[in-house]
Amino acid sequence: MKRGFVFVVLLVLVLGIVAPVNLEEELLNQGFMKQENTDGTSSYIYNSEGTEGISKIVGENTFNLMSEDEAGHPTFIKLDDKGNLIAFDGKLNEPMDFKIPEGGEVHLEKGSVSYNQGENILSGKSQAILKVPKGSKVTKNPSSTIIEARDTDGTVTLSNENILQKGSIYYDEGGKEFIRGKSTKINNIEIAGKTEESLTENCQNPEGCTGIYVEERELKISTSKKIEFHPDNKYHSVAENGKVSIETTNKVTLDNLKEIPTITATGNGVTTYTNGDVEIIYDGTKTNIKRVGGVKSTDSNFNTENSQVQIRKGGSEVVALNMEEGKNPTITRNDRVSYIDKIPETIAKRVPKSIQQVYLERIEETNRKIENTKSEFMKARLKKYLVNQEERLVAVGGSYSKKKVNYLFALFQN
Amino acid sequence: MNSKNKKSQVTIFIIIALAIIAVVLLFFVARGDVKQDELISPEAEEVHSFVMGCIEKVGAEAIYSVGAGGGYYFIPELSTEEGIPYYYYDGENKMPTKAEIEEQISQYIDADLFFCTEGFIDFTDYEITYDEIKTQTTINEEEIIIDVNYPIKIKKENSTTIIEDFNNIEIPVRLGIVYDSASEIIQQQTNDGICLSCTSDEATANDLYINIFDYDNNTLIFTITDENSMINNQTFEFNFAVRV
Structure with a gap:
């Protein structure tokens, strides 16, 4: 009887864990009220002002927003940093007031509506309605931290985190989001520059694109045109027909070179990367590294399509550099070449000796053996x-003289 | 008379047969098909094994020491305080040739083998005299071959045996591969800096690991480590410095 009860409890617990999230409950928890419609669908009424919606609603269409127009074009909405509608391409079933406090973009793909955490699409009204067709799936986006865009420089401390600056830089790992701003510093890394084109258009990965891997360091990244991050390489950025500058604000030693992310770019010129102490030059056939001394501004232009300099930290890893003209770039992570900041012990311990010194040491050793040997026979042989x-x-x-050996040994020891 | 003749004929045949065997044997010995140690006397076998062991030990030490010293046993003038030679100095390639490194290993063995054998003082049953040691080293890609000429006269009672050549001692260290990689890195070296891509390519192609240490403002020390060359659990290291 007891066993049966335990079994039932366990079964309930297991089912509770394995069973899908109660989506309705999820919506209700987020401040929606449920309303049954006459056509058999359910509506969820949003009535909790200030609540941040974290929903992705997948369905055939929506009540207010059409996911696409009659021609099949997906709806696209763009808002400025005050939440005003500045671009719209799509169709509404009925008038609706959009408001996203910090600005942003809403993308309606066929069969789904998604908005990122913190972008409260309906916050301009105290009440709004989303119609969710019967059987629709509501999924919650991964929990994420919003880092708001700033018009002035500010420092956000992030360590070992991936960062997404929407509209400028994307990332998807960890769901962190960085909303576009004119200039922002992340852990003293400034990501700045005009981004005229929507990065979403450049990002080919429907899941989002991977961005910079940030470690604690001081590094300034700026671009005169745009930076695009490729989904297949999280240490990868491209400046198309433009100029990419990477500039350190502090003096960096050779060792810090390991911490610099990949620069991959296309354009004209000679590839040069300088971080103050080190200059990397790609001359069209091979990549050289040169120490230049002193802090120097950086200027990286690239002379072949798909040319690539890739150096990153991963322990003491230096990544292979594949920069062959006329060939597509390949990325080979290589842990075989390392920069080390400490003299190897085997070298530090080396005491260079002349052959005379070696012989004198041996003679002294034999002398000691003679003194310690009791056998006269062995003494004679020695x-x-x-x-x-x-x-x-x-x-x-x-x-050689015994005195001299002792004197020399005293010298060595000193 | 007939039987006497027959006996003489048999004797002649036996002598001819023995002569033929001796000639054939000498021929093979001259060609080197019969190993010298197969011919040495049993009392000398002990000494022979002892010397072979010493050559293997000193040979490995020589190769590791010369590798750590960038191919040198006797440190060249153009080297760091720690005795790491400059392979590239102010625009000039200063790398030693393979033959020079072979000579350095040979000199190390010449000097140290004498100390390893220690005048054969422990062979108290024999009277042993010895002459100069002359070593010849050959660096191959996958191994190093050591040939040592060490004339040793072993006398026990009325029997005297002379052993002289200790050949074909193989030390499994890929010094040839390491040397060629270092050479390739140096050849790609210019005053514009180190060729990172070349270094990386060499390491990958030859299954090596390369550390670059920032020694001073103008000098970098390269350490090439070969985990495929391991004697007594010690990996083989080859150091050299580059000054730009």
Whole structure:
């Protein structure tokens, strides 16, 4: 009886874990009220002002927003940083007031509406309605942290995090989002520049694109045109027909070179990367690294399509550099070449000796053996061997006397 | 008379047969098909094995020491305080040739083998005299071959055996591959800096690991490590410096 009860409890617990999230409950928890419609569908009424919607609603269409127009074009909405509608391409079933406090974009793909955490699409009204067709799936986006865009420089401390600056830089790992701003510093890394084109249009990955891998360092990244991150390489950026500048604000040692992310770009010129101490030059056939000394501004232009400099930190890893003209770039992570900041022990411990020193050491060793040997027979043999050693020392230009050996040893020891 | 003749004929045949065997044997010995150690006396076998062991030990030490010293046993003038030679110095390639490195290993063995054998003082049953050691080293890609000429006269009671050549001692260190990689890196070196891509390519192609250490304002020390060359659990390292 007891066992049966335990079994039932366990079954309920297991089913509770495995069973899909109660989507209705999810919506209701987010401040929606459920309303049954006469056509058999359900509507969820949003009535909780200030609640941040974190929903992705997948269905055939929506009540207010058409996911696409009659020609099949997906709806696209763009708002400025005050939440005003500045671009719209799509169809509404009925008038609706959009408001996203910090600005942003809403994308309606066929069969789904998605908005990112923090973009409260309906916040301009105290009440709004989303119609969710019967059987629709509501999914919650991964929990994420919003880092708001700023018009002035500010520092956000992030370590070992991927960062998404929507409209400028995308990332998808961890769901962090960085809303577009004129200039922002992340952990003293400034991501700035005009981004005229929507990065979403450049991002080919429907899941979003991967961005910079940020470690604690001081690095300034700016672009005169646009930066695009490719989904297949999280250490990868491209400046198309433009100029990419990477500039350190602090003096960086050779070791810090490991911490610099990949620069991949196309354009004209000679590929040069400088971080203050180190200059990487791609001359069209091979990649050289040169120490230049002193802090120097960076200027990277690229002379072949798909040319690539890729150096990153991964322990002490340096990534292979594949920059062959006329060939597509390939990325080979290579942990075989490392920069090290400490002299290897095997080198530090080296005490260079001349052959005379080596012979004198051996002679001294034999002398010690003679002194410690009790057998007269062995003493005689060792003495004979000692004579041979002395002859050899003289042959290599050395000279020997017991006093001198002791004196030399005292010198070595000092 | 007939039987006497027959006996003489048999004797002649036996002598001819023995002569033929001796000639054939000498021929093979001259060609080197019969190993010298197969011919040495049993009492000398002990000494022979002892010397072979010493050559293997000193040979490995020589190769590791010369590798750590960038191919040198006797440190060249143009080297760091730690005795790491400059392979590239102010625009000039200063790398030693393979033959020079072979000579350095040979000199190390010449000097140290004498100390390893220690005048044969422990062979108290024999009277042993010895002459100069002359080593010849050959660096191949996958191994190093050591040939040592070490004339040793072993006398026990009325029997005297002379052993002289200790050939074909193989030390499994890929010094040839490491040397060629270092050479390739240096050849790509210019005053514009280190060729990173070349270094990376060499490491990958030859299954090597390369550390670059920032020694001073103008000098970098390269350490090439070969995990495929391991003696007594010690990986083989080859160091050299580059000054630009």
